[in-house]
Amino acid sequence: MAKDEKSAKSESKMKADKSGKDPFASFDINDPELPEAIAEAALASGGFPYDAKIKRKAYEDDLTPLQLELLKFQAHIEKTGERVVILFEGRDTSGKGGAISTILERINPRHARAVALTKPTEAERGQWYFQRYIQHLPTAGDMTLFDRSWYNRAGVEHVMGFCTPEQHASFLRDAPEFEGLLVRDGIKLLKLYLTVGREMQITRFHERKHNPLKRWKLTDIDIAAIGKWDAYSDAETEMFRFTDTADCPWTIVRANDQRRMRLEVIRKILTLLPYEGRDERVATVPDSKIVGSGLDFLRPGGRQT
Numbered sequence: 001m002a003k004d005e006k007s008a009k010s011e012s013k014m015k016a017d018k019s020g021k022d023p024f025a026s027f028d029i030n031d032p033e034l035p036e037a038i039a040e041a042a043l044a045s046g047g048f049p050y051d052a053k054i055k056r057k058a059y060e061d062d063l064t065p066l067q068l069e070l071l072k073f074q075a076h077i078e079k080t081g082e083r084v085v086i087l088f089e090g091r092d093t094s095g096k097g098g099a100i101s102t103i104l105e106r107i108n109p110r111h112a113r114a115v116a117l118t119k120p121t122e123a124e125r126g127q128w129y130f131q132r133y134i135q136h137l138p139t140a141g142d143m144t145l146f147d148r149s150w151y152n153r154a155g156v157e158h159v160m161g162f163c164t165p166e167q168h169a170s171f172l173r174d175a176p177e178f179e180g181l182l183v184r185d186g187i188k189l190l191k192l193y194l195t196v197g198r199e200m201q202i203t204r205f206h207e208r209k210h211n212p213l214k215r216w217k218l219t220d221i222d223i224a225a226i227g228k229w230d231a232y233s234d235a236e237t238e239m240f241r242f243t244d245t246a247d248c249p250w251t252i253v254r255a256n257d258q259r260r261m262r263l264e265v266i267r268k269i270l271t272l273l274p275y276e277g278r279d280e281r282v283a284t285v286p287d288s289k290i291v292g293s294g295l296d297f298l299r300p301g302g303r304q305t
Contacts, residue, residue, distance in 0.1 A: 027202060029226065034206045038199045045197020047300035048256040049289040059259040065282040066266045067106040074107045074143065076275035081140035083187045084272065087149040090194030091232065092225050093204035095258040099194070100145050102262045103269070116147035129153065129171060130178050137187070150175065154239040156221060159231045172242040179248040188272050189248055192265060194255040195298055198229050233299075240295055252298050254290050264290045 023037040043053065077084055088096040100114045115136045124132045130150055138144045153171040157163040163171075183189055196204075205226060208218040225232065244250045251268055255261040267286040270278075 024198070024202075027226075029206060029209050029223065032210050034203060038202055042197070042199040042203040043256055045199040046195060046254070046256065048197060048200075048254055050257065050260070053257040054260045054263075056259070059263065062263050063102070063266075065279070066263060066270075067102075069270055069279060069283045070103065070107055070266060072277050073270055073273065073275050074112060076273060077143060078108075078111055078141040082273060083138045083140060084143040084190075085137060085182065085187050086143070086145045086190045086192065086269065087151065088145065088147055088192050088194065089149060089151045089155070090192075090253075090255065091196050091201055092222050093201050093208075094194035094196045094255045095261055096147050096194055098258055099262050099265050100147055103145065103266060111141055112143040112145070114145045114147055129167075130174075137182070150178070151239065151243075154243070155232065155235055156225075159228055159235050160221065160224065172238065175243050176245050176248065179243075179245075183247050190269065190272055191248060191250050192268070193250050193252050193298075194261065195252055196255050200256045201229075202226065236298065237295060240298070244294070249293060252292050252294075260287075260290060267291075 023035040027035060027038065043051075076082070088100060090096060097116075104112055104114060117132065117136075120132065133146075133150050136144060136146075150171075153163055153168060154175070158168045179189060179191075205218065205222060208214045208222070240250060253261055253265055253268070264286045267284060268291055270283040271286070
């Protein structure tokens with residue numbers, strides 16, 4: 001099927017189910033049956049370029065060599081005293097935690113760690129906004145992966161009304177300056193934004209609700225996010241316009257297929273630094289259909305609603 005035909009078919013599924021109704025309007029997360037139109041459109045939603053997910057065996061065959069490359073990458077960081085910070089941001093259900101776990105699975109935990117901060121304490125709310133993140137920045141030879149970061153203020157805090165408009169505006173002004181300080185001090189900063197289509201997000205929320213092993217992942221904020229897709233899209237646009245800078249650009253990763261996303265995230269990380277023993281057959285350039293930059297890549301063909 002030609003790409004234009006595929007996009008048109010996906011768009012028609014997105015707009016209406018077989019009864020001609022908007023599947024989003026009738027979606028009820030408590031209903032154990034996911035609307036067929038949403039399920040069918042999930043993989044292609046948000047401009048995802050592949051017709052099928054990567055098979056488990058192909059994924060595992062690629063993953064192990066890439067994890068070996070990560071060990072070499074980490075050895076280089078320890079040897080040279082580099083400091084690496086990787087931010088994982090993106091829509092709820094985009095797979096940030098799974099990607100971080102895959103990266104950390106085989107490397108030395110003494111020199112690499114994940115940071116996932118809970119909501120600020122009363123004392124932290126009285127501090128400079130970036131202050132509580134600074135204490136988690138790595139020392140020489142270490143790598144820190146933030147499972148959400150200071151960009152909470154540009155996303156959930158802004159959309160859900162947990163900060164004032166003035167605080168949000170100050171953050172968008174100050175974040176590039178703060179990140180510029182980190183980079184000029186020698187930190188290697190990689191900002192990853194994982195994106196999923198609306199149908200895929202709803203499919204994953206629905207699975208969390210009805211799979212007892214995943215129900216713990218579903219929060220009140222997640223439930224509220226279902227009806228705020230457009231508000232989050234607007235927040236994304238504003239965030240990128242202010243904080244996607246030459247010194248600290250965003251890397252966007254399409255995450256409808258989580259296994260494929262994890263492989264490409266690792267490939268992107270391996271481009272941060274040259275390291276001894278690099279296997280160019282394994283540490284290849286990331287797939288340009290999955291990894292890119294800019295608002296046009298984030299929402300190909302215009303705003304996805």
